Amino acid sequence: MASYYFTIIGTLDRPLYELEFASFKNPTAQGVPGKSQFSASVKEILPFIANSSLDVVEDAQWNSNQFHLGKIDAFFGLQVNGYITQGNIKFLLCYETPTNANLALHAKQDDTTLKQFFNEVNDLYVKCLLNPFYSVNDAITSPDFDLRVKLIVRKYL
């Protein structure tokens, strides 16, 4: 049951939306399904890890014509996947490296599922942008958006 941290970062490097969660698949005895298991010392630096990988995102964006940039960074066993939208908004997903037991499973689902996940979140984000009361770089506080992201999470991760 891997833990994830998902964040949307605006053009001025400020996080617009944050979500911590865990996979609903392969639930184990300990912990509630869907509740992240990051330790306190990791929790307090997660936004900084995401922010620091922006450097790499900005470098990687010139080398690829895809929006989904794949795995871009790693930090002490935390992997970072990135996605960049047309409007220079970045989606970042930090997750713990899976243990050996479910490594093979992860490798298989990894790239395609994450890509689909990012694409669907992007759809959601575009819908959010269409809202006349929302302007770029504002924090996304809509409960509906939150709910829908969680549904996508449940579907893919």
Next chain:
Amino acid sequence: MEYPKGLDPYNSRQHLLHHAYSPLISIQSSISADTLAQAIASTQDISILQLFKPYGNNSKYSISNQVFKITNTQLITKNYPSFPIRFEPPLPELISIKSGTTRESSSTNASTQSVSEGSGGIVSLNQLFSIGTLELLLKHKANEASDKGTGTGTSDLYLGFFDKVITSNHIVPFETFNHPITQIFVVDYAQDSLEYLREQIVHFRNFNFPKFFQINDLLMHSFVFYDPNTVSQQEIIAFEQELYTMLNMNATLFPIQAFTQEVETISISLEENSTIEEDLQRISLKSQSTNIKIPLSVDQILRTKLNEFIKKYLIPHMEQKIRYWDDQILQPKKSIANKFFSASRRLFNNEINSNIGFNSHENYYHKSSPEQAIRKLADWSLILKDFKYAYSTYDLIKKDFTNDKAWVYVASSQEMCIVSLLLAQTQQSNSNLRPDKNTLRKVRHDIVEPYMDNLSYTFKSRLNLKSYSSRAHLVVIELLLCMCNAFNISWWWTDLIEKYILKCIAEFDIQLPIGKPAVTRAILYERLGFTVGSSIYLNLENTFLLDKFFDRVKTITDKEDDDDQEAGTFINEHKIKAPINATIVGLSRFRKSAMWYLLSIKEWSLLQNKHQIETLLTNVELVYDPKQKDEWYTRKDLLLGYILNQVGKHPDA
């Protein structure tokens, strides 16, 4: 704008040359000479060795117009402004101290390997330093700095750490930097006779030296102290000549009046070139001060005479030996005839002389074997700053070591291959010649990476000498940083440096108590922050873009009210502002560097060292400005918010 602030890698390169790759001079003094030293410094607890030790660093304690001429094997002469030397106790003493500590530790620590247990002194391979004691020393230094509140910045702390890692006086067979080059006998003319000196020399020569140490390479020399008021010039010159004819030994004369009532004194630091143990001892014996006061006239004489000794005796001795070895051993080895015969010699060699060749049981080459001599030749030419020649020699001898399966020798010469190559590349004189892509590719993929992997395997798995591997990593990190700086080629090396620093941290973490904050970790994180922060992927002609970026940062932080336009002007509030780093998108790693600095700050905050936190915060300011209100990074559940609260700098407080 300089960002990030940290230790200039050229500075650490300089320290590397001064403290690790400089000639080791062993000093033995008579009792009366020691008494004289005590009279000079007007303190009871000092010996001649301690008096001379700081003066070995002649870039710090120099004379005016100091120039050292060094001629290499190609007969090219170069001038150098300094040529530091290290003064240490005589070899028998060095060995006995080390073997004493080994015997003590071997009862508790099974990993220590005994190397040479001949009839002579026991020399064993044990760790260069213990990370536990280093941690203790660094903690003390950090606390000292924070008590003072000023002075020692974090860069000094890293330099201190680096110095301690590279400074050692361990005698090992596989590298000869710590084998003394000169043995000096210090005598007082008034008290000690020629006969006494002769006895000392005989006693010294009769010592049963380790089998890998060649005493014939040792230059015997004497320092004679005399009082110019009571002894005439002719008398002392006659003594010098007599010394030469009777004992075949040169002397340097020191006209010193010990008992002058001179008012003017100069303060000399005793901490020069000291090892971790010596420093800890000094700290535990709190009474000892770290400085001594020496009369100005004596100070001048010591400086000039040591300069004379280095120029007149030490450098010529080394040059002569190098030329001899080059001529007698290296050139015949390189010759084409040798290449033809070496195979047959190996096939038909019946090991007539068991002394020659590698002793795999005790892990050393005999002193008279050509391999040991060539290794010494390479080391000495590195000391004399002929890096290219040293590199080719290390590279040549490495093959022989591999054939003999002398793994520790292989690992050590691999380390020196990388070091000499990088030293040669980063020499100031050729700094305008940037190496091309193919050279860099070769250096990285054929030399640095495979050799480092190989040597860390040998040191760690084959011999359990983790500290040697850590030292090699730290040295290579600094030299690679130098190279990045010199040629502006960070994109070649930053990932490798990052990998090596993380390796070092992981290595040290194993040896430190689990779950506790450590100064070593904090320092290494900081260095990582510096490395990443100073890697800018811009061409030299485009560096002005970086200045533009800094200007932007400055104007934004200086004045928040950038809407001081004329009243009535229409302002579109929804217009997206260009990102701050618009000029260098993807070409810098400032945010990544800030992340590592934050981790370092976290360590310091757990160690409750406010001074270090405040110094390091200046390096984070560029990305996370703690003065800004309502920013995401000062949230109280995040690391930075928590730390700002701790030091009382939170903007909302």
